[in-house]
Amino acid sequence: MSDIQGITIERDIQSEDMVVNIGPQHPSTHGVLRLVTTLNGEVVKNMEPVVGYLHRSKEKMGENRTFFQYQPMIDRVEYLSAFYDHYVYCTALETLAGLDIPKRVQYIRMITMELNRISSHLLWFGTFLLDLGATSPFFYAFRDREKILKLFEDISGARMMYNYYRIGGLNADIPDGWIEDVRRVINELPKRFAEYEAIVNKNPIVMDRCIGIGIINTEDCLKYGVTGPALRACGVAQDLRKTNPYCSYDEVDFDVPTSTDGDVYARYQVRIQEMYESLRIVHQALDNLPGGEPADIRKLQAEYDAVATEIKEAKKRVIVAQKQETEPEPADVKKMEEEPPELDKDWRIQGKKKVNMVSFKPPVGECMSLVESPRGFLGCYLISDGSPKALRIKWRGASYSNLSILPSMMIGNLYPDLMAVFGSLDVILPEVDR
């Protein structure tokens, strides 16, 4: 007697089990994952994930390169949401060095991270439904993801490997007109999401394949360290953006979508709702972006620069007059005593203390930073011995922990459920293997 999804099947015939190696090359393992699966007919009896086919020693690389040299490597750790990797790495170093981050930088980071969450969720949406056998949503999701990638390309010059954040700030300010572009995209996206939901949410085949499949409970999640949407779909409103606000998440208003069912469908719904919440955050962040348009800042900066030049020249003239032992102009003297106006420190894209990227040496110490990535907790643990290279860098990827719960979800389920369950966890293999 075995129990598959509430249906009790009695078997008189005992047949031999079949071991199927799913992967490393398989269309729906999202990379190079190998699942050694024991099947009895179509029922999964045992499953063992084998990881490491994509191991590229990202952690060891960090020990052999300076902090700045290591930055382009980070993009490759998790290439679907690379902004998060950069954020978590930069935050670790900034915390160690005690750097203050201007508000404008924080807001731009927040905007890019939330847009990245949407693009990552969109890719998940497409591939998840592709795993279920629906081909069209994949193209729809990619069409919309493309618009977000265009925004990233405008801002950083790259579509996937952004390398945009810098220790203590950003690589460059946002380009002109970028804010308008973002507004245009995020005003268009809710309509698209509504379309997706109309296609998928009430589709009887999708509901039948997702509801009640791959159920996990909170206890298991805690045991395996499952985080992110998978945990929130079990009813735990654990979101680092809310519980431990980093960046400027305490200044924006958003909800943490949760569900209590804990099945594939719940995880699907949580992710879709998260995209709406991310749009809300981007809207607010754009409205409250300190400094606003970069052109305005440049204009103001030019005015301030002109004033500063005047003061400088007045100072020069006064010095020349003093050297020639003549009376300086009273206006110049008055001007000389003025403080040159400075741009609001919140409007900068680098902290007040300039960081020399080449010789950046954080003080001796260790730091762990955590961020809520689209897949769950993404952490970077960093030990510095005061040299320009890290003594040890450890990445905590959400995918690794989320993947580890897969066998316990799958045993006793049907083989075709594997694609729905595995897809719903949103595992990305480069993050598992690093």
Next chain:
Amino acid sequence: MTVGLNVMNPYQLPDWFIQLHVWVSENIPGLSFIDIMDPWQQALMLFVWGVVLFVLISFGVAKPSVVFMVLMERKVLAWVTQRKGPNRVGPWGLLQTIADGVKLLFKEDVMTPGQDKLLFTLGPVIFFLPVFVLFALVPFTGAIAQDGEIVFGGLLGIGLPVGALLLFALSSISVIGMVLAGWASNNKYSLIGGMRSAAQAISYEIPLVLAVLAVVLYAGSMNLMDIVEAQRGPLGMFSWFGIFLMPLSFLIFLISSIAEVNRIPFDLPEAESELVSGYNTEYSGMKFAMFFLAEYAALFVMCALTVVFFFGGFMSPLAGATLGGIHWTSTLVGTPGLIAGLSLASALENMLGVASGSVAPWIIQLEMVSWMVLKIYFFIFFAMWIRGTLPRLKPDQLMGFSWKFLIPLSLLNIFMVSFWRMWLPPVKDLESMVANFTQNMPFGIVWALVLVVGIGGFCWFMSELQTRKLKARFTQS
């Protein structure tokens, strides 16, 4: 010549057919032994020309249509997903499939060790052949009769009184090919795919045949020509069960036929995300191309059958109707057992008051083919549209859907149709239809009640069952 033949023509051979034989026996040396007056030799020649026509149809119609369908599928899917589709080879990408075919021809035929070479080669062949035989069974045009005499036999390779039976007998052979391919590939994915295809084919053959059984029951014949002929009525193509009488039958047939040809949402034997490519994972080159061709050919045949059984085959949509004071039925009345030309062209004759037969037979034939192809491609487009829209089912859901839903529903449908047959037997004019309707009113009321209570109740019960199952799952968790 005609006078003599009427006496010595036990097989009702058409005139052109006889003339052809006379010409052959007179002009081709060595074939002069054929005595067209001998009934046995007539039967033999009927068979021989049937085979010739069959080869012509199955390779003249099937291959080009498959080549076109592959391109059409890619274009339709591109349209559904807002892409452009192939547009590089030839104008609008028209030669893309030919380029692909040439590529497949030149590809290496890979065989891995451990494969059963004989069965591995036999698999695609067994899969491929029956599908192409099916083409010969589909009536693409009807016969044309003038003054009670048939002048053209119609584009039909094998005209059999039990055509519908042979059709399903042949279409179930293909499964053996899939199972063989899955078994001989020495690949676990292929094996699972092959096993799934066997289970699926058995499950969906039953509702498919039951749906057609209702059609056969109503038409009173298994001859496909007769079934098409029976659909002529006072309201044209729509007066028969196509729309009013047997929508249920049609829906069951449509769903089961998509399952029969293994397309999304029923493409479990080759479920890409689970089984890589299912039973044809290990195939390459022309062997793979044979699977590919046969799949599309099967889709074409299934859509052709949908048209033949439910949408009036090669008849124009108005065949047999009286609209706008014009009786759209042709004056070319058919001989019993064969079909009359039911076309707009012959209706035009009627309208203009021209003597019947003044439109050349080949024009009428061309018109019939056009209607047939148009209707077939409508359903092909529908299948492609479905492919772009729906996800894939799971095997247990697939089986459950067939055994728990479609089969009871189709049994219910047969019951309903037999009721309907008693109430409103097929008639050819509006007056007798109305007369039947009023005379058998109580019968009709009972039928409507059974329809509403039976089918509505069944569907409600099934959906209730499903909701309860889902609710139970939730409470379980």
